[in-house]
Amino acid sequence: MKRRHLLGAATSLAVSPLLTPALIRPAAAQASRAKTLIFVPSAPLTALDPIWTTAAVTRVHGYLVFDSLYGMDAQLRPQPQMAEGSEVSADGLTWTVTLRGGLRFHDGAPVRAQDCVASLKRWAKRSPMGQKLESVTAELVALDERRLRFVLKKPFPQLLHALGSVGPQAAIMPERLAATSPFEQVREIIGSGPYSFRQEEFVSGSRAVYERFSQYVPAPSGEVSLTAGPKVAHFDRVVWNMIPDPATAAAALRSGEVDWYEQPPPELADAMRRDRNLTVEKLDRFPQVPGLRFNHLHGPFNNKALRQAVLPAFSQSDVAISVVGDNKDLWQENVGVFTPGTASASAVGLEPLAGRRDFDLAKKLMREAGYKGEPMRQLAPTDLPSVTAVSQVVADVFQRLGFTLDLALSDWGTVVQRRASREPLDKGGWSVFCTTFSWFEFADPAVNIALRGNGSGAYFGWPDVPQLETLREDWFEAPDEAARKAKSEEIQRVAMAELPFIPLGATFLTTAHRRDLSGRVLALPLFWNIRRG
Helix, strand or coil: CCCCCCCHHHHCCCCCCCCCHHHHCHHHHHHCHHHEEEEECCCCCCCCCCCCCCCHHHHHHHHHHCCCCEEECCCCCEEECCEEEEEECCCCCEEEEEECCCCECCCCCECCHHHHHHHHHHHHCCCHHHHHHHHCEEEEEECCCCEEEEEECCCCCCHHHHHCCCCCCCCCCCHHHHCCCCCCCCCCCCCCCCEEECHHHCECCCEEEEEECCCCCCCCCCCCECCECCCCCCCCEEEEECCCCHHHHHHHHHHCCCCEECCCCHHHHHHHCCCCCEEEEECCCCCEEEEEEECCCCCCCCCHHHHHHCHHHCCHHHHHHHHHCCCHHHEECCCCCCCCCCCCCCCCCCHHHHCCCCHHHHHHHHHHCCCCCCEEEEEEECCCHHHHHHHHHHHHHHHHHCCEEEEEEECHHHHHHHCCCCCCHHHCCCCEEEEEECHHHCCCCCCCHHHCCEHHHCCCCCCECHHHHHHHHHHHHCCCHHHHHHHHHHHHHHHHHHCCEEECCEECCEEEEECCEECCCCCCCCCCCCEEC
């Protein structure tokens, strides 16, 4: 199957000077070339609060600006970051976390335990692990300027794993900002991470600028791995130029006008591999999982039988090839609701997806489910390569099945805004959208936000599936790895019956950068450790 071009015309946009000022002012750019990293992200940055949204581009932005008490290494083990360390009582009910001395926010104010308490309480409302931690916490208070204390209702050995969550990051911000509702965006972007955000230079969806924070003190020890270890910033400035046309972005990388292109399409990546001045490699060591998300609040997909009916029409290999091309090293099929290669992954319950693609069977099941041509709306971006490709395949499937499809095309920032709407279709709501999840977001039931079945508190689509919530709690209580594996399989079986989402394979994203860059952390785009030379 070839890559699809249903939305292609919408992505071939002219590049405005506003988008790429560094490209049209080469003399100014070259003057500080060695000290500036110019990056082309995979999506436009419009939302700046990493607690408010799960958008991957906002997460990457968040790790530039915000730090957390603990980081997570590539084996998903928590390591101290802002924390000096922690102590736990013999009964496992009281945890005391102590901050490293000398931590400061970008506005110069010292980081206090009070800031951490307010930030964690805000984060816990939106994070799957945070919600679990909140449910077992009787009290979270600041003991003094550097110590905060958790008093638990029952032992929770994964407390530090929660504080080190990669998505969403348990971002620490000043108490006055953390007082903002987690369902509203903060008005200022002030963290204590390695880079500060230059609000005055930000153009939403076009350009973002970050400046090295001179008062940032990296963690004193540890291996640099995923979000753990010393975060050493080697550039004075990091500039994001959001270039919507892939060919223009690739040309800018080849000419040296930009340093790093996060996610070139497969055909451009193949061509760039032949350029001796470029490095083209996998972005991460595990694949991402594309998914089709249903709205469970409104028709037509509040009908479980109709959600199940479309399964025989989907091919995970078709979706994967649309994202990364024919290279089998870059994609996997027979993928469930957990990242392939992780302890929770299995083939349980995947029979409807693993069989031969059968449109006639799907249409028959649709009729039996009672579908009579009711309208549906698919939100789809035109400017996020991987999600755009997945959306093209999914839209084609719905059209071939005979759905009355309204394909609502927009930029990704608009999709992020619209998917938060709980209104019915006639008031601007939606029926489905596609997205991709990083491997660490799908690693197990604790972090997999797409598996939550807690209704209004769930991820966009708001499935109400009490059995998923019960099994998740059972997973936390499981005594050993074998028992957790068994619970993960039960969760997958229920998820494939209830279908909060359809897993659509797994793909390894490719990234490209100038060969003179070294030290890149093999993970999501991170801007510490990477250097020129």
